[in-house]
Amino acid sequence: MKSIKLMLISIFAVLMPMSSFSQKTATYNEVISKQKKGKIDTYITQNGEEFSVGDTITLGVSFSKEQFDFIMQDAGPTYEPLSNIASNTQVVINKMSIHSKTVQVETTKPQGYIYSLIIDNFDSAVLNGEVKTKLITSKQAFKELLKWEKKLELGLITEEEYERKKKNLFSKLIH
Numbered sequence: 451m452k453s454i455k456l457m458l459i460s461i462f463a464v465l466m467p468m469s470s471f472s473q474k475t476a477t478y479n480e481v482i483s484k485q486k487k488g489k490i491d492t493y494i495t496q497n498g499e500e501f502s503v504g505d506t507i508t509l510g511v512s513f514s515k516e517q518f519d520f521i522m523q524d525a526g527p528t529y530e531p532l533s534n535i536a537s538n539t540q541v542v543i544n545k546m547s548i549h550s551k552t553v554q555v556e557t558t559k560p561q562g563y564i565y566s567l568i569i570d571n572f573d574s575a576v577l578n579g580e581v582k583t584k585l586i587t588s589k590q591a592f593k594e595l596l597k598w599e600k601k602l603e604l605g606l607i608t609e610e611e612y613e614r615k616k617k618n619l620f621s622k623l624i625h
Contacts, residue, residue, distance in 0.1 A: 478494065490546045490547065497585055554568065
């Protein structure tokens with residue numbers, strides 16, 4: 451019985467470091483300073499938001515209003531710019547890797563499309579709104595908080611509900 455326990459402990463001790471080794475996280479600063487390279491599982495953007503392989507993301511609106519600048523369709527031998535018609539569709543992150551101080555993300559295909567997507571510079575896509583984020587600016591938080599303050603003044607919500615909403619908004623502020 452003791453030998454079985456020792457064997458299980460030994461196997462666990464060997465496998466534990468291997469499983470943590472396979473989980474590779476990179477931050478924006480590590481990417482731009484070239485401290486991390488290659489394939490990653492999780493990326494923490496310049497704004498502090500975390501994205502991982504397997505996450506569902508929502509496409510925003512293209513900066514140029516016609517086609518996306520950083521999101522392309524992987525059409526085999528070529529990459530084709532994604533049309534703005536794909537705005538507000540959801541895709542799943544399949545793969546993340548670091549290339550030349552940027553993070554490249556490969557996703558599933560959006561509904562109604564033939565090809566999967568490549569997001570060539572993930573941080574730029576997030577910053578210009580091509581990938582929607584759960585974080586908000588202080589201006590957006592203030593505007594939302596004013597709405598909830600009005601509801602509180604009118605007696606439509608309780609003080610506890612207002613405080614909960616305020617705490618939730620502050621947790622979503624861009625760093």
